[in-house]
Amino acid sequence: MKRSLQTGLVIWTAFLVYGTAMAEFKCFYANLHAHTGYSDGESTPDTAFAHARDIALIDIQALTDHNNYTDYSISSNEYQNTRLTADTFSVPGRFLALAGQEVGRWSSTGFGHINIYDAPELLSYDYGDLLGTYQIIDKLGHPAMFNHPVPGSNDCPNFSDLRYYPDFVQAMDLLEMVNGDYIYENEYLKALNNGWQVGASANQDNHDRNWGNRINDDGRIPLTGIWADTLTKGSILEALQARRTFAWLSHPAAGRVEVSLRSDDRWQGDHYITSSSRLSFQVRARADSVAFNRIYLFTDGKISDSLVLDDRDTVWSLTREMPSGKHYFFVKTIQADTGLAWTSPLFIDVMPYDAKAKVITWPTPVVESCQIVYPPENGATNVRAVIYDVAGNKIWENNSTNPSAALNWNSRDLKGNLVPNGLYIIKIEQSGPAQTSISTGKTAVSR
Amino acid sequence: MRSIILFTVLLSGLVSSAPGGVMPWNQPASPAEIALSGAVLDLTSEPQGLSLNPALLAGIKWKGISSSGILWPMDIYGGSVSGVFPIAQAGAAAGISYWNYGQLDAYDRVGGRLGTIEPQTVSVLLGFGRRLYGNLSGGINLKGAVFTIGSNKDYSWCSDLAVSYDFRHLTANLQLRDLGPRYPVNDSLKYDLVKTFAAGVNRTFFKDRLAASLQINAAEYQKWHPLLGLEYSPLKAVTVRLGYDGDDNKPERSKLGLGVCFRQTGKQDYSVEYGYRSWGVLGTAQAFSLGMSF
Numbered sequence: 059m060k061r062s063l064q065t066g067l068v069i070w071t072a073f074l075v076y077g078t079a080m081a082e083f084k085c086f087y088a089n090l091h092a093h094t095g096y097s098d099g100e101s102t103p104d105t106a107f108a109h110a111r112d113i114a115l116i117d118i119q120a121l122t123d124h125n126n127y128t129d130y131s132i133s134s135n136e137y138q139n140t141r142l143t144a145d146t147f148s149v150p151g152r153f154l155a156l157a158g159q160e161v162g163r164w165s166s167t168g169f170g171h172i173n174i175y176d177a178p179e180l181l182s183y184d185y186g187d188l189l190g191t192y193q194i195i196d197k198l199g200h201p202a203m204f205n206h207p208v209p210g211s212n213d214c215p216n217f218s219d220l221r222y223y224p225d226f227v228q229a230m231d232l233l234e235m236v237n238g239d240y241i242y243e244n245e246y247l248k249a250l251n252n253g254w255q256v257g258a259s260a261n262q263d264n265h266d267r268n269w270g271n272r273i274n275d276d277g278r279i280p281l282t283g284i285w286a287d288t289l290t291k292g293s294i295l296e297a298l299q300a301r302r303t304f305a306w307l308s309h310p311a312a313g314r315v316e317v318s319l320r321s322d323d324r325w326q327g328d329h330y331i332t333s334s335s336r337l338s339f340q341v342r343a344r345a346d347s348v349a350f351n352r353i354y355l356f357t358d359g360k361i362s363d364s365l366v367l368d369d370r371d372t373v374w375s376l377t378r379e380m381p382s383g384k385h386y387f388f389v390k391t392i393q394a395d396t397g398l399a400w401t402s403p404l405f406i407d408v409m410p411y412d413a414k415a416k417v418i419t420w421p422t423p424v425v426e427s428c429q430i431v432y433p434p435e436n437g438a439t440n441v442r443a444v445i446y447d448v449a450g451n452k453i454w455e456n457n458s459t460n461p462s463a464a465l466n467w468n469s470r471d472l473k474g475n476l477v478p479n480g481l482y483i484i485k486i487e488q489s490g491p492a493q494t495s496i497s498t499g500k501t502a503v504s505r
Numbered sequence: 506m507r508s509i510i511l512f513t514v515l516l517s518g519l520v521s522s523a524p525g526g527v528m529p530w531n532q533p534a535s536p537a538e539i540a541l542s543g544a545v546l547d548l549t550s551e552p553q554g555l556s557l558n559p560a561l562l563a564g565i566k567w568k569g570i571s572s573s574g575i576l577w578p579m580d581i582y583g584g585s586v587s588g589v590f591p592i593a594q595a596g597a598a599a600g601i602s603y604w605n606y607g608q609l610d611a612y613d614r615v616g617g618r619l620g621t622i623e624p625q626t627v628s629v630l631l632g633f634g635r636r637l638y639g640n641l642s643g644g645i646n647l648k649g650a651v652f653t654i655g656s657n658k659d660y661s662w663c664s665d666l667a668v669s670y671d672f673r674h675l676t677a678n679l680q681l682r683d684l685g686p687r688y689p690v691n692d693s694l695k696y697d698l699v700k701t702f703a704a705g706v707n708r709t710f711f712k713d714r715l716a717a718s719l720q721i722n723a724a725e726y727q728k729w730h731p732l733l734g735l736e737y738s739p740l741k742a743v744t745v746r747l748g749y750d751g752d753d754n755k756p757e758r759s760k761l762g763l764g765v766c767f768r769q770t771g772k773q774d775y776s777v778e779y780g781y782r783s784w785g786v787l788g789t790a791q792a793f794s795l796g797m798s799f
Binding site: 253382383384407408410413414415418419420421422423431444446448449450451452473475476478479480481483485496498500501502504 | 528529531532577578579581604606607608609610611612613614615616617618621622624652654655657659696726752754755756757758784786787
């Protein structure tokens with residue numbers, strides 16, 4: 059832990075300016091992991107949603123009963139009833155009820171538990187087949203979360219020890235770094251260091267009638283903060299998949315907390331490429347009643363900067379000079395009453411300024427999959443990547459409406475076959491209303 | 506004199522899971538190949554063209570050797586040496602090609618620098634053709650390659666089969682390319698090669714001053730496409746080439762290629778050739794060659 063001498067540190071008092079910039083998202087509070095009597099919890103969805111809305115006073119409650127082929131697994135009819143009840147309880151701008159399901163078994167032959175939100179029906183999957191389940195989630199395209207990733211357990215492989223599979227980086231959106239009484243900060247770091255791009259979530263995993271206000275043994279309540287446009291299902295699901303979240307563990311009397319991490323116009327959870335090695339960050343931490351004592355910036359899994367303070371509302375601006383490569387940054391806050399919060403990371407890829415080509419891949423040579431890295435163009439609204447073999451045959455193509463998007467290539471052709479070892483040419487087209495720019499490069503595949 | 510013939514190409518029974526990507530030995534080795542694309546099946550009489558269609562080796566009556574230098578888009582370059590020689594009623598060809606794909610920065614998974622790599626390929630070709638029966642000739646190529654990247658080397662080989670038929674003014678050619686063992690994707694994983702079926706004819710006009718070739722290529726998992734080639738010799742010592750390749754799966758590469766060949770004839774023939782094809786934003790493909798026949 060250190061206060062970096064390389065970073066500029068400014069405590070902003072002009073919150074008005076920053077508040078104006080922050081106005082695009084509002085903070086909503088969610089409990090994304092809970093059960094009812096449809097599996098191994100109590101009561102019914104309508105009771106649970108009403109409790110979360112009227113007693114716990116949270117904004118979003120997800121019911122995620124077990125779908126795991128056991129005698130307490132939710133049935134298809136019960137799941138559909140949960141969905142109908144959720145629709146009934148959801149009122150835009152006031153409360154969002156979500157139907158989810160918790161797939162997987164906690165056993166030596168299982169892989170762990172994963173929550174999937176708003177799927178149209180109960181998923182059919184093999185509880186012993188982690189990759190097959192990732193594939194189903196990836197194809198479904200709905201938000202998904204690693205639940206309570208207990209480390210080093212002989213009881214369960216813990217998602218193959220959170221092994222990273224590049225093909226499924228889009229499948230998983232969140233990691234439950236707080237589940238009830240347990241904090242999984244080390245597993246959060248392990249997942250990020252392995253390559254997963256997951257955001258932070260804190261939930262209660264309710265099995266009793268305390269949806270949204272389960273108080274842990276130490277007197278704190280976990281909740282997930284979500285930055286979204288509006289309190290509607292579409293906005294919240296988008297925010298979950300964008301990882302625009304923070305995990306929060308606080309005493310009930312302390313009121314609410316808001317924590318955000320931004321880099322210019324980017325929010326926590328974003329993944330993007332930049333040509334600049336000088337990165338600027340703005341951390342906003344605001345609490346209703348209990349002051350923050352410490353704010354830490356984690357860089358690539360380690361604390362790189364810290365701020366000591368005694369303030370309920372602060373903006374911490376800092377800059378860092380980063381070498382080229384993939385980096386991630388997140389913030390952890392500590393309040394005077396031991397309240398904790400962790401933001402989702404900003405995933406930032408810094409282009410090397412002296413690369414031999416404008417378009418490169420990480421890694422080079424490619425073994426299984428790679429990320430295509432290119433200098434982003436201002437004003438671009440679409441990115442198209444095309445890969446050719448050395449004879450000019452089109453091998454692969456991808457289009458994205460996310461400018462400066464990180465594009466992954468799994469070294470397969472358009473039909474899904476692994477391409478042979480050899481050299482491949484990459485063309486990136488970035489187009490916007492005014493112009494289209496083209497960058498090229500090449501990479502090699504060597505397995 | 507040759508005559509026009511149309512062939513219907515039917516490719517069937519070739520089922521396998523095969524990767525995209527070009528095999529090293531299928532990279533062009535001469536200016537004629539760059540100018541005419543694949544339409545050299547029965548057009549050019551240069552060593553590289555003959556070795557592309559080994560059935561034509563049956564008819565050669567002279568020895569020839571040619572060397573080429575190739576500038577490829579994206580700072581890739583290559584070179585080749587090829588030779589042909591007659592053997593009684595048969596003919597043989599040998600060639601070696603080298604490709605250097607340029608220097609690349611090597612990175613680890615998170616973008617850390619690992620130095621530079623310089624992928625390279627060396628491929629060799631041995632061809633043999635002979636008269637089979639009457640006007641029917643047949644030929645076989647054996648092709649091998651080693652792709653090197655760092656300490657990783659991939660060895661592979663394959664074969665081509667071809668037949669050529671002369672009937673009065675008619676010459677027709679059929680070829681099945683890239684038959685052979687599975688191509689290594691890594692030590693434990695191999696894929697079938699993408700086989701290509703090619704059929705072509707050509708005809709000369711105006712006392713052999715104009716030669717035209719029509720060819721159809723059908724590769725597995727891809728749409729068939731036509732290739733056209735023209736060679737025109739306004740002077741005995743000069744030949745210009747125009748090639749058209751209708752392959753829609755090469756969107757960057759121009760469908761048109763251009764080339765020129767200068768010859769000095771005598772006791773020994775000497776030739777200088779140049780071929781050109783645009784690859785749009787990716788650059789250009791150009792090649793020079795020097796050849797001699799005796």
